[in-house]
Amino acid sequence: MINIFEKHQPTEMYQIVNERGEYNEAALNDLNLNNELLQNMHYWMLKGRIMDQRFLKLHRQGRIGTYGPFSGQEAAQVGSALALSKTDWVVPSYRESLVSMIHGTSLKQFLSYLKGYFGGNRPPEDAKLFPIQVIIAGQVPHAVGCAWASKLKKEDSVTTVYFGDGATSQGDFHEGLNFAAVYNVPIVFFCQNNQWAISTPFEKQTTSETIAQKAIAYGMKGVRVDGNDVLACYQVAKEAIEKARKGEGPTLIEAVTYRRESHTTADDWTKYRSQEDVDAWVKKDPIVRFERFLMNKGLLTTERKEEMVKQFEEEIEKAVKDFEGTPLPPAHETFDYVYEKPHPQLLKQREEFKNRLER
Amino acid sequence: MINIFEKHQPTEMYQIVNERGEYNEAALNDLNLNNELLQNMHYWMLKGRIMDQRFLKLHRQGRIGTYGPFSGQEAAQVGSALALSKTDWVVPSYRESLVSMIHGTSLKQFLSYLKGYFGGNRPPEDAKLFPIQVIIAGQVPHAVGCAWASKLKKEDSVTTVYFGDGATSQGDFHEGLNFAAVYNVPIVFFCQNNQWAISTPFEKQTTSETIAQKAIAYGMKGVRVDGNDVLACYQVAKEAIEKARKGEGPTLIEAVTYRRESHTTADDWTKYRSQEDVDAWVKKDPIVRFERFLMNKGLLTTERKEEMVKQFEEEIEKAVKDFEGTPLPPAHETFDYVYEKPHPQLLKQREEFKNRLER
Amino acid sequence: MRKLTMIEAIREAMEQEMEKDQNVIILGEDVGVNGGVFRATDGLQKKFGEDRVFDTPLAESGIIGTAVGLAMNGMRPIAEIQFLGFIYQTMDQICAQAARMRYRSGGRFTVPMVIRSPFSGNVRSPELHSDSLEALFMHSPGLKVVIPSNPYDAKGLLISAIREEDPVLFFEPMKLYRSSREEVPEEPYEIPIGKASVIKEGEDATIATYGGTVPMVLKTAQAFQEKGINLEVIDLRTISPIDTEAIKESVDKTGRLMIVHEAVKTGGVGAEIATIVSEECLYSLAAPIVRVTGYDTPYPVQTVEDDWLPNVERITEGVENLLSYQ
Amino acid sequence: MRKLTMIEAIREAMEQEMEKDQNVIILGEDVGVNGGVFRATDGLQKKFGEDRVFDTPLAESGIIGTAVGLAMNGMRPIAEIQFLGFIYQTMDQICAQAARMRYRSGGRFTVPMVIRSPFSGNVRSPELHSDSLEALFMHSPGLKVVIPSNPYDAKGLLISAIREEDPVLFFEPMKLYRSSREEVPEEPYEIPIGKASVIKEGEDATIATYGGTVPMVLKTAQAFQEKGINLEVIDLRTISPIDTEAIKESVDKTGRLMIVHEAVKTGGVGAEIATIVSEECLYSLAAPIVRVTGYDTPYPVQTVEDDWLPNVERITEGVENLLSYQ
Ligand SMILES: Cc1ncc(C[n+]2csc(CCOP(=O)(O)OP(=O)(O)O)c2C)c(N)n1
Ligand SMILES: Cc1ncc(C[n+]2csc(CCOP(=O)(O)OP(=O)(O)O)c2C)c(N)n1
């Protein structure tokens, strides 16, 4: 594998497949990916897009709560997530639903989160996955601690933490990265620079030309990668993960991508950005680009794609229907996870609450 | 004036006068300082050292509370402070007593702070000086706001904020620098990297080779300067201040220096560092070096110095004696500065408190 | 008179104060072009320019910290924290800095700043978007904490807050932003901070509340009225400093006290109110004090929040309880 | 039995738990080579190595935030915040993160972590080094808050805290660190969290207190004893959850309650205690409840602190006041 970290300045953007589906032959050969992996990348990106659009629709129908879409960011999420082993930890924010699913969350579980069921944010027992974090950058030090614990326990596990461009302005980002470098913990900081933090564009977020160069403040490696190029994302993430695994320190990855939809279903992007801005990025769509590449390579046909779309739509439809029959967990469970054992006052409150609801 | 910012990488250390008192002729000529300023630099450095040592003694005698000495850091403080105009703002931490005095605090005022008098931390009306900040890096965003206000009011004022190497690990440092760069406010971030944060050496504080390079994270200029070289500190500060004044943005300055004494009078450095470590830095003493330089230039004689020492000692002695006769402000003043007007409960508490003490 | 929603009243207060005093500026996440996630600052950047209304980087401590410095150097910043759940990030800058600057500097510096933040529940928002954290600030001398419950009060209180010389936290119950339209005078006016408002008189018991629970308490009290029970309802409006006189006066009259708030019970504003009464009106009390509040758990998921929060059923039960002692 | 100071007892608790469980680690500013600014961790890095005791960068939110992650992935971190006045910086990581992780994840993750911090006054320290901020955490479900007042309790409570599966804040009154030596068993032992201790029995009135004011309350009570007045003194030891049973039992017996703490009055722990009593023992009360606490100002300068804090004079006056009602 080529060591892009050596050859690459944090201010340049690493790319393998460009917007037209043309690729860097040498880089690709070096990567030496098998077809199964390539098809898996496509599988998840396409499924992600369909799921995401479906959730937006479910929200409009009043069937789920606030939802933060990720359309346009599939390459960054899929590329990085597929670079992980099952024994590696994932620490997500609210926009990495696709990563969480690749790493083990079921559609059902995620629906229960979106519907506001108690326990909806409970990662499955066997997934090395943190719950969704709402506080911007709050998860960054957690991830550093998680990676640090792996190191102390001499486990062969690397932690990848996800956050956005806006998160890099927070103190917790700074403190987290500094700790990670000082203790040399096995972690990858994966920033999806989707150009927006709600209505705040990247240029107003920081005067820094790139996010990758912020790594210099911690004596850390920083890499900028085309976040709409799933192969480049995979490659960069893989290299950073293996570097971390070997004890060679953390990496800050900036995946340059774009949030095509509104921030969440509670937001309206027409208030603060133009159609042209969006259109310019739609041209760089990660899925279209990768499909061109796959078709060129003979790994995908239009028919196969249509089949997949249909299959995903059915799968999601079924999951939603199934889920909608699920009874709510009893409301008084809300008292059962505050402490290992509820203290006497809490028990009393629980009784009162339970009795009232059961009346 | 040479533009060191253009020629200088943040990882190199700028110096004019070296440890042996030898100087860079070209740089010095460029600076073109008058003798009065040179003597003023010496005046404050020497006075600072004597004051500092005197305070340590006063503490041992139980005559003042906890004190944070600055011996060894005189060049950084004096060089930067003399580069300021009276209309420029100074935002200090607890270790810049010398800066505060140069910028307008009296010895008496400072003694009243050290003795724990109410109002001891009140900067004089006519000094553009913030009160001493105890929370590490807490003052950094304040300074950014202060500079921002100057800009909004179209005042020709630059803010300099002081902090230590340890402070650069705090979230408030990060958030402050980012805001400053985004709003392009007239500010200079002056970090005295004295190698220690209590018992924590710089190498454990961050993996970054220098503090100056942390500026890169904000698209900001960063400069590293020999903090024991008063001329270099003056020059770098001056340039940064004038750059800020012209609206050309903030600068992060790292002045590389050393804390010769314990962290405060409550600390004991023998617990965590060696005599050799200290000795190596004593050799780089900022005053010895500058005196060599001045004597070479015929601007100082041993006799003159001895005279100055005597005069400072007397001045300080007198100030301390005078101060020790000062009565404490009435304790109930403690209720008068919580709000513009105390609310009814507070007034009631004030009465109760006052009556009890007057009984 | 024209009628406004609470959010319109809030925007108008800021607009009028910005017209009056050019040192009044606004900063916060998404407050500029976007006009705030609830549109509280809609149109203000357009009207007053990018030198008066600032979209900030995503950093709450930075927002409050720079606002402190702005205020110390002559400005009157209004800082928005997008949701109150994010205010934990700024506790040092609020409680250790803004609140203490006058004190620290022996009066040399003041921090005339307003921190606005939407809060409180029943709106189906994600985690940490509905928490009621006001009590944390009641325990920090140097701060004032104001919570309006209707458009008229919102405008007058916010104008007073902007004119204050000390930092004021101004917390806005989201669910009331657009829940009703009420008459709001066009011209600027002040409502004094630190003064409660008796919004319904009665002799049988006192209910003290504030913010999001005010309408439901009033509704409950009206229902009891029809049954011949006259409840007095106090809208505190300011929770720091608390208007102890208003509370004591009412309890001395009614002999019974219930406190309603959304925040978790233990260590909430209700505890301070109950204590003031048990210190100063003990002999007036005919029945134990009752609190109807959030439970001592983290703010729950959407499907549980309506049962977890005070609601008409719980308040009614509380009143019955309060009146059951003879 | 050998006698230890409180700081020695604290160090011993950590040492023994680190011997017992290798997942117990320590992190904080200056806790390693320097052994902590009060020497609480003296010698522990030497004994257990740099892989168990970590000097951290100067960043409190980073300390708590990484400790949360450490705990979620199997470690049992003991994090030190050098002085409690700096804990404001960590409020998000404590109250919105550590406290809620079990809840958020529906029980999938727990945060077995201890946060130790010296606090409280009478020791002539600089600004923000003496503040009593415990009440802020009482209002955050998911946390436990423990405050010892003597060497024996300190050891037993800290061992319990380290063994807890939920985050525990352990606040240590600085002035008691070396103020006395008391018998402390050599072997590890637990004192249950959430249980108050009646340190003096009496029938005439109850004084509830904790931490730094315990010795002076006891001293005052003993002085009253000589005058034939029998005060019951409760050392709360845990302020979250509060041992309401112990308080109620005592007040039901004595009919009078005074609360003493150093923290500012409004919104302090005293308010919650008084409220519990006014909700549940109202009919036992023979006199209004009295609070003797810090005043509602920022913690004052050294020359004022002894008058500002509860002291024997103020406590005595409070008791006289409490007993004056017949
Ligand atoms: C501490 C905190 N402040 C503010 C918010 C409100 N908020 C939620 S998402 C968001 C923008 C985040 O932008 P970015 O980090 O770029 O991530 P993205 O949404 O683009 O994925 C903001 C301001 C929050 N959730 N937490
Ligand atoms: C927020 C905060 N954390 C911890 C401390 C305790 N403390 C005081 S000074 C200090 C070290 C500061 O080091 P540095 O920033 O390098 O400044 P220096 O003391 O060397 O001038 C520490 C940890 C504090 N005052 N504030």
Ligand SMILES: [Mg+2]
């Ligand atoms: Mg973004």
Ligand SMILES: [Mg+2]
């Ligand atoms: Mg230092």
